[in-house]
Amino acid sequence: MPWVEMDNLKHLGPPLVLKISIFLFCLVAAVIGQIRYSIPEEMRKGLFVGDVAKDLGLDIKRLVSGRARLVTDDKHQYVALNQNKGQIVVNERIDRETLCAQKSPCSFTLEIVLEDPLELFSITIEIQDVNDNAPVFPENEINLEISESTPIGTVFLLNSAADPDVGINSLQRYSLKENKYFVLKQHTRSDGSKYPEMMLQSNLDREKQSEHTLILTAVDGGEPQKSGTVKINISVLDANDNPPIFTQSSYTASVLENVLTGAVITKVSAEDADQGYNGNVTYSFTHQQDESVCPFEINPNSGEIKLTGELDYEIYSSYEINLQAKDPWGLAGASKLLIEIADVNDNSPIITMASYSGKISEDSPPGTVVALISVQDKDSGRNGQVHLTLENNLPFKIKSSLRNYYTLVTEQILDRETQSKYNITLTATDEGFPVLSSRKVLGLEVTDVNDNSPAFIKGIYNTQVLENNLPGVSLLRIHATDPDLGQNARISYYLIDSKINGNPVSTYFSVNTENGDIQSLRSFDYEQLKEYKIRIQAQDGGSPPLRSNTTVIIRVLDQNDNPPQVLYPVQTGGSVVAEMVPRSADVGYLVTKVVAVDVDSGQNAWLSYKLQKATDRALFEVGLQNGEIRTIRQVTDKDAVKQRLTVIVEDNGQPSRSATVIVNVAVADSFPEVLSEFTDFPHDKEYNDNLTFYLVLALAVVSFLFITCLVVIISVKIYRWRQSRILYHSSLPVIPYYPPRYSDTLGTGTLPHVYNYEVCRTTDSRKSDNKFGGAGSQNVLIMDPSSTGTMQRIQSEKSILDEPDSPLEGLPRLSSIDCWR
Numbered sequence: 059m060p061w062v063e064m065d066n067l068k069h070l071g072p073p074l075v076l077k078i079s080i081f082l083f084c085l086v087a088a089v090i091g092q093i094r095y096s097i098p099e100e101m102r103k104g105l106f107v108g109d110v111a112k113d114l115g116l117d118i119k120r121l122v123s124g125r126a127r128l129v130t131d132d133k134h135q136y137v138a139l140n141q142n143k144g145q146i147v148v149n150e151r152i153d154r155e156t157l158c159a160q161k162s163p164c165s166f167t168l169e170i171v172l173e174d175p176l177e178l179f180s181i182t183i184e185i186q187d188v189n190d191n192a193p194v195f196p197e198n199e200i201n202l203e204i205s206e207s208t209p210i211g212t213v214f215l216l217n218s219a220a221d222p223d224v225g226i227n228s229l230q231r232y233s234l235k236e237n238k239y240f241v242l243k244q245h246t247r248s249d250g251s252k253y254p255e256m257m258l259q260s261n262l263d264r265e266k267q268s269e270h271t272l273i274l275t276a277v278d279g280g281e282p283q284k285s286g287t288v289k290i291n292i293s294v295l296d297a298n299d300n301p302p303i304f305t306q307s308s309y310t311a312s313v314l315e316n317v318l319t320g321a322v323i324t325k326v327s328a329e330d331a332d333q334g335y336n337g338n339v340t341y342s343f344t345h346q347q348d349e350s351v352c353p354f355e356i357n358p359n360s361g362e363i364k365l366t367g368e369l370d371y372e373i374y375s376s377y378e379i380n381l382q383a384k385d386p387w388g389l390a391g392a393s394k395l396l397i398e399i400a401d402v403n404d405n406s407p408i409i410t411m412a413s414y415s416g417k418i419s420e421d422s423p424p425g426t427v428v429a430l431i432s433v434q435d436k437d438s439g440r441n442g443q444v445h446l447t448l449e450n451n452l453p454f455k456i457k458s459s460l461r462n463y464y465t466l467v468t469e470q471i472l473d474r475e476t477q478s479k480y481n482i483t484l485t486a487t488d489e490g491f492p493v494l495s496s497r498k499v500l501g502l503e504v505t506d507v508n509d510n511s512p513a514f515i516k517g518i519y520n521t522q523v524l525e526n527n528l529p530g531v532s533l534l535r536i537h538a539t540d541p542d543l544g545q546n547a548r549i550s551y552y553l554i555d556s557k558i559n560g561n562p563v564s565t566y567f568s569v570n571t572e573n574g575d576i577q578s579l580r581s582f583d584y585e586q587l588k589e590y591k592i593r594i595q596a597q598d599g600g601s602p603p604l605r606s607n608t609t610v611i612i613r614v615l616d617q618n619d620n621p622p623q624v625l626y627p628v629q630t631g632g633s634v635v636a637e638m639v640p641r642s643a644d645v646g647y648l649v650t651k652v653v654a655v656d657v658d659s660g661q662n663a664w665l666s667y668k669l670q671k672a673t674d675r676a677l678f679e680v681g682l683q684n685g686e687i688r689t690i691r692q693v694t695d696k697d698a699v700k701q702r703l704t705v706i707v708e709d710n711g712q713p714s715r716s717a718t719v720i721v722n723v724a725v726a727d728s729f730p731e732v733l734s735e736f737t738d739f740p741h742d743k744e745y746n747d748n749l750t751f752y753l754v755l756a757l758a759v760v761s762f763l764f765i766t767c768l769v770v771i772i773s774v775k776i777y778r779w780r781q782s783r784i785l786y787h788s789s790l791p792v793i794p795y796y797p798p799r800y801s802d803t804l805g806t807g808t809l810p811h812v813y814n815y816e817v818c819r820t821t822d823s824r825k826s827d828n829k830f831g832g833a834g835s836q837n838v839l840i841m842d843p844s845s846t847g848t849m850q851r852i853q854s855e856k857s858i859l860d861e862p863d864s865p866l867e868g869l870p871r872l873s874s875i876d877c878w879r
Contacts, residue, residue: 111144124172189280203388207297219276301389328383403490441490508600
């Protein structure tokens with residue numbers, strides 16, 4: 059049952075709240091099948107108005123699924139619908155006086171529209187008045203001039219107070235300050251409004267008192283009461299016996315609402331029995347509550363009443379005006395003028411789309427609702443009767459719905475391929491004279507249905523690519539077409555899952571879902587796989603989506619690989635570059651490192667280094683994987699100063715490619731010795747004097763750097779020797795040694811594998827040489843729990859070293875008992 063929150067009515071007082079509650083109860087009990095709510099004005103936004111879901115017997119889910127909304131003829135949206143709760147709440151401040159002026163009861167009507175299926179419910183909301191306005195007089199003072207000869211019982215018309223409120227909250231009574239000359243009389247018009255009159259109850263004597271001041275008070279009936287006052291100033295004049303008298307007690311006039319401003323509506327007249335100056339009569343309007351509402355004026359001398367503003371029957375259908383005729387001495391006569399406004403067909407029908415999306419699917423069955431149309435005409439009678447029609451021969455028709463509502467429905471099945479758009483012209487015509495009409499053009503788009511699958515231009519696509527290609531290279535662009543439109547014609551391309559060498563195809567190729575561009579995700583190798591076959595699927599964006607497939611064959615073309623390139627040492631044509639090794643160098647001294655690269659990828663870029671030729675093969679060795687040239691024995695005085703090494707760098711390709719580099723090594727402790735010995739190297743050309751000067755200068759700089767490095771090396775060795783002595787005398791456990799690890803993180807460098815070396819040392823290892831054994835598989839410390847196990851392990855290793863074909867033959871042996879990796 060409709061209800062109003064009682065908290066919103068507390069400020070009205072208990073009696074009024076009780077009356078409103080009784081009124082609501084009687085209203086709901088009396089009206090069956092019609093929703094009507096009653097709320098007070100000035101309610102805050104968000105306050106509860108009524109539970110329409112409960113009162114209409116609707117489920118909340120129905121309101122949500124039907125996209126329930128409120129439709130009102132007014133531009134103001136005073137209330138809003140909460141779909142989740144099925145309640146109507148206040149949306150903006152409602153001022154009853156602005157909405158209905160003096161009209162009572164004050165209400166407005168709106169409809170709730172539901173879709174799928176279409177339903178329409180009418181709701182009336184009555185706005186109850188709240189005593190929020192006090193009576194106000196049009197002027198602060200009323201000045202009256204009264205002749206002393208005025209007989210007792212003479213009535214003086216006073217200006218009425220205006221109170222926009224209605225009912226009990228409107229102006230209820232007037233009161234006059236107590237005095238012995240005047241008494242107040244109150245009268246009620248036919249519309250219920252009240253106006254005051256002041257009657258003389260005692261003769262005036264100007265000689266005793268020429269001025270009188272009274273206070274007129276207007277009080278409403280609200281709780282709490284509100285009031286307004288006006289000061290009455292009375293000047294007593296000498297005798298004027300006869301007041302003016304209108305020829306009629308009331309006047310009536312009728313005028314069309316479209317009459318032009320300035321037109322004379324009617325003329326009134328009054329007669330005064332006095333002669334001369336006392337018989338002059340002036341006319342005026344009295345008891346006007348709001349001058350802005352009255353679009354008329356009266357000529358004070360002739361009594362002609364003219365139109366000063368615009369008339370609108372839809373706002374005010376009639377005007378009631380109080381007339382006054384006054385002589386120069388203040389005697390006045392009163393009358394009334396009722397002006398009735400005749401309606402004119404001056405408002406064209408207004409077409410409003412209550413529900414319209416502008417689109418319809420081409421597979422919609424006949425009878426599908428395209429739009430819900432509301433047609434309103436502010437005129438009354440036949441002027442407000444409206445008919446809605448369609449123009450042109452279209453597959454649509456109009457159906458009449460509830461009050462002033464129509465539905466536009468389809469008459470036959472639509473075909474987008476035949477016609478994709480319709481311009482529907484609606485014409486609303488009233489029955490007035492002259493006939494007024496309005497037109498509205500609706501643009502309706504027929505949406506596509508996904509009934510066509512994508513189609514590839516070719517059934518099989520072929521393309522080629524060179525091996526060792528860069529990842530991300532575009533291989534081929536495929537294309538499919540779809541005759542549908544919009545999302546139904548939007549094609550996306552996908553790889554169909556399959557395996558290549560046991561790996562998902564998505565690790566080898568990718569396809570751009572938008573344009574069908576196929577790209578490689580890795581570099582191909584002709585020696586590994588010569589042909590790739592993948593399947594591509596084209597899918598449109600319809601619901602459900604449609605698909606088609608095609609096959610793409612990618613053939614890998616063989617490409618000649620590149621030989622390794624030596625970066626260091628740099629080979630020069632006319633000068634000799636030698637690496638210097640001091641005669642005090644220990645075993646394993648790093649002479650230099652050969653750095654080479656191969657532009658190939660994969661195993662073709664795995665490089666190995668071998669010593670092809672050497673002046674003394676027993677003195678140097680080359681790291682197979684890292685290219686490091688180290689001494690394999692102690693340098694002696696018998697070793698030649700000039701050492702020439704030829705290193706070959708080979709890749710792992712098929713067939714293998716290689717490159718050679720010559721490394722000159724000088725075994726000496728001083729640069730002069732090196733300079734004297736290396737003058738015998740063959741040269742391609744003679745040096746001039748300037749080159750000799752630069753060489754000497756370079757040797758001096760290098761000598762200084764060498765001496766500095768030598769001092770640093772000696773200091774480091776002394777420090778390590780001291781540390782080893784401390785370790786020898788201590789009982790600390792053996793510290794594992796982890797050799798450097800060389801790895802190729804990308805899989806395409808020169809060192810793709812990791813090599814670990816096993817190192818064994820005795821407690822007197824500071825005096826021993828190191829043994830580099832085979833590559834270890836684990837970089838972990840291995841220790842035997844007993845000395846016996848350790849000795850057995852050493853014996854087994856010793857047997858390997860004693861073999862004549864051992865790869866470590868010629869290396870210094872170790873007598874070690876403690877080993878680690």
